[in-house]
Amino acid sequence: MxxxxxxxxxxxxxxxxxxxxxxxxxxxxxxxxxxxxxxxxxxxxxxxxxxxxxxxxxxxxxxxxxxxxxxxxxxxxxxxxxxxxxxxxxxxxxxxxxxxxxxxxxxxxxxxxxxxxxxxxxxxxxxxFAGRPVAFATLNGPEASTAADAFAAVGRALGLADDTAGGARIQARGPEGRPLDAVVDFRNPYFIGLRTDHALIRFFGRNHWGAPVGISVHDFAPDADAKHNELAWQNWLNGVFNA
Incomplete structure (x- = not known):
């Protein structure tokens, strides 16, 4: 209704x-x-x-x-x-x-x-980052990322401890295992936000509402490549769920 x-x-x-x-x-x-x-x-x-x-x-x-x-x-x-x-x-x-x-x-x-x-x-x-040119990429996880515990798996794959909270400075595990120096600018059971010197990387636990986990990348680096970011993080997300 x-x-x-x-x-x-x-x-x-x-x-x-x-x-x-x-x-x-x-x-x-x-x-x-x-x-x-x-x-x-x-x-x-x-x-x-x-x-x-x-x-x-x-x-x-x-x-x-x-x-x-x-x-x-x-x-x-x-x-x-x-x-x-x-x-x-x-x-x-x-x-x-x-x-x-x-x-x-x-x-x-x-x-x-x-x-x-x-x-x-x-x-x-x-x-x-106000006013800076940006390369934007967005992507969704595979069907397995709709599972009830899928977003917890994303946090573990990034290398976050269960008690890592907003404001923490971390070295996350990014695509191809490369370290990613970042601030956890937002974290709750539904979303994770990472801020690096050149990007905002957002993780969406949409599995809580019956949809796949999603990622968006707002990259402000001078040489940012949106397609490269999309492919790299898609491979990373597929790897989390062995897709």
Whole structure:
């Protein structure tokens, strides 16, 4: 049965309102996936969406009434950005709303938990990598990565102890066994975020919602190669599950 939902978050970030606006609306793949917006009210956005509010750098709303997913019929993302500390930082209110048409509890739980991770990644991006060119790659694990304990296996493959928490500096085991000096910038049972000097590497435990484990790589190195990153991490993820 169809039912409305709303997921609201507020946070402060050490970046100007203009930097936050650019991060949200330019869609380079620096913290989310690449996307394009026609910069005006009524303009076109990704996935058949329409821009409802375009008031830089204060208000941005994008709405889709033809989402294209069997479990959702309406989707809206609303961002309000206010200056703090004479414009040197920003306060952001984010509201994700819409209608789920099936599997409401599971869909809402997944969307809510993903929201926290995505917005954390936004803060990491504007704090450490804002405005830098990026090579974006994303990939999913094999069918075996939908198992209930799949994400725990990802943590072990990275070399993380069970008690390794956010803020820890580690040397992870990356593709082809090479060491990866990183900060664990986010960790809970559903997601892991690693930040290196040149990249944000995100691990998604989507097995908790019946989907494969996923990885995205936001690489800001001058010689970054998105396809190479995709293939390297795909092989790594397949190896975790002997696929």
């Amino acid at each position: 169809s039912k409305e939902f709303e997921i609201a978050r507020e946070f402060e970030v050490d970046a100007s309102p203009e930097e936050v606006w650019d991060a949200i609306t330019t869609g380079t793949g620096g913290w989310l996936w690449p996307s394009e917006f026609e910069p005006r009210e009524g303009g076109a956005g990704p996935f058949g969406s329409t821009i409802v509010n375009w008031d830089p750098p204060h208000r941005f709303t994008v709405r889709s009434e033809d989402v294209g997913f069997p479990t959702q019929s309406l989707n809206q993302l609303d961002h309000t950005i206010e200056p703090r500390e004479e414009g040197r930082s920003a306060w952001v209110r984010y509201v994700h709303s819409g209608i789920f048409t099936d599997d409401w509890d599971n869909q809402y739980d997944g969307a809510s938990k993903h929201t926290d991770f995505y917005l954390h990644t936004l803060r990491e991006y504007v704090t450490h």
